[in-house]
Amino acid sequence: MDISVRRGDTLWYYASMFNLPLRLIIDSNPRINPNALTIGQTIRIPGYRSISYQIQRGDTFWKLATDRNITLDALYLLNQNINANNLQIGQSISIPSRVTSRVVFGKQAYDSSTLGQDLAELFRIYPFIRTESIGRSIMGKELTELLIGRGSQVVHWNGSFHAQEWITTPVIMMFLNDYLLSLTNQGAIRGLQMNPFYDRITLSIVPMVNPDGVDLVINGPPSGPRGEEVLELNNGSTDFSGWRANIRGVDLNNQYPAKWDVEAERKPDQPGPRDFPGYQPLTEPESIAMAELAGNRQFAKMLTFHTQGKVIFWGFEGLEPPESETIVNEFARVSGYRPIQYVDSFAGYKDWFIQDYRRPGFTVELGKGTNPLPLIQFDEIYQEAIGIFLASMYM
Known part of the structure; x- marks a missing residue:
């Protein structure tokens, strides 16, 4: 106003x-x-x-x-x-x-256009949100980072690295809306007053890392040559519900130089719907933007939200700091999710972040079932995630 x-x-x-x-x-x-x-x-x-x-x-x-x-x-x-x-x-x-009620309605097919509309409305109501363009996708869609708070400690969240896991974006956005409501109405979330967090930390949020892929899963292939190419990568099928990669067929969460060569040996060697790590690390504009952001912001801790399994991965090759275990145990307590320290999978954003920065990094696998998770699970997933969001701010 x-x-x-x-x-x-x-x-x-x-x-x-x-x-x-x-x-x-x-x-x-x-x-x-x-x-x-x-x-x-x-x-x-x-x-x-x-x-x-x-x-x-x-x-x-x-x-x-x-x-x-x-x-x-x-x-x-x-x-x-x-x-x-x-x-x-x-x-x-x-x-x-x-304003005392949400403007973000997460329980819907949530593509990049819906995200853009919700961001515009939040910016109008809450002009203390700062925004940065950290890059653009293959198809030129802006990759937006949101910054909220005054604190020197930066806590980072991101969603939709994988296209079919787009439900992570509205989960993040709805919690962000609740946080903003609490700040301006001086309210609490699960008994915690939010205003002290605004002074103590700065939230860095990239709600949709892979907008081209999300739009592909939800809306189908775009018109023009890019649409023709992606149809060919999908073996001619117009069903993109199983698509994880970006629009060029590269799995963005297999793009990081953290044992990338190990992943490359056992993953597909050509672009496709899922798992292709690229011909070398950090070839895609989306993965490059996220790597540069970590360097620029120097996150104190980082959470990347995926689906599914109700588990939280928190280690990489023994390089995770000791406090990571304390933090993940709190995440488990407030969500019911199971902590897993090591897994035989590499080259992810969490792996690279731990390797290069030796700070707490977590891959949170929301919900359980077959991706893309059905919207009927949204309310349950959101309630489980609230405790993780809060714990990442106070731990």
Whole structure:
């Protein structure tokens, strides 16, 4: 919600008026000097929408403010050109409305277009979210990183490395929405107040690593030469439900130089729906972008969300730090998932992260069944994942 500064207004006053943490207002207006507001300057207020209302018989600003549990001055602030003492029936005014419910609805086929729509709405309501473009997919779709928080410790989550595992993206997005709601409404998730986390950590989130692959699984092949090529890679079948790779037939989670040569020896040697690690490590723009992001952000810990199995992989060749075991045991406690230290599979993002940075890295396999997991499992998966998200923030 945008407002216009009046004489004598301060960000502190707005925080009090709208019952918001001051730091969220400051972070929503990064180009504004908090100590030097100017009359007429536009300020963004997070966690609110401005809604249009038509004056009814008997309405006054006092009545409207009382009925909606908002301050009288909030109405004056949003309606500076309105004569409050001479309201006319049918006249349109603006009323601030606190956002108290989700705008992300995860229980649906969630392609890159749906993600883009949800991100745009979250950015409008919560302008303290920072975004970075970390690269583009083969088909030119932007790979977006979200940054939330002020802390020096960066905790990273990502989803949809594998196309058919796209359900991981709406799970991440719905928790993000709940976190933002808690910050702006000063609420709790499972008894934990969220505002202290905003000051202590910075969340780095790439909700969809493989947008071309996700769109392929959900919507079918694109038109043009790229669609023809991918149909050929899929043996002419228009059923892409089993597709894991990017649009070029490379498995993005087999692309990392962490015993890549071992994987290459036993995996397909040509592009296809799944498991092809590429002709060498880090050939794909999506995997390159994620590798560069890890170097730029220096994550304190990293969680990559996949499906399925209700297990959490947490080690690589004995290079994981001692605290990884403590953390994964907490993940197991709050989710019911089984920790697995080592597995005979290499060249994944988690493997490479542990190898190169010697910090806690985890592959969380959400849900159980045959990929792509059916949406009927979504609510159960989300409830299991909540504890993992929270634990990754406080451990």
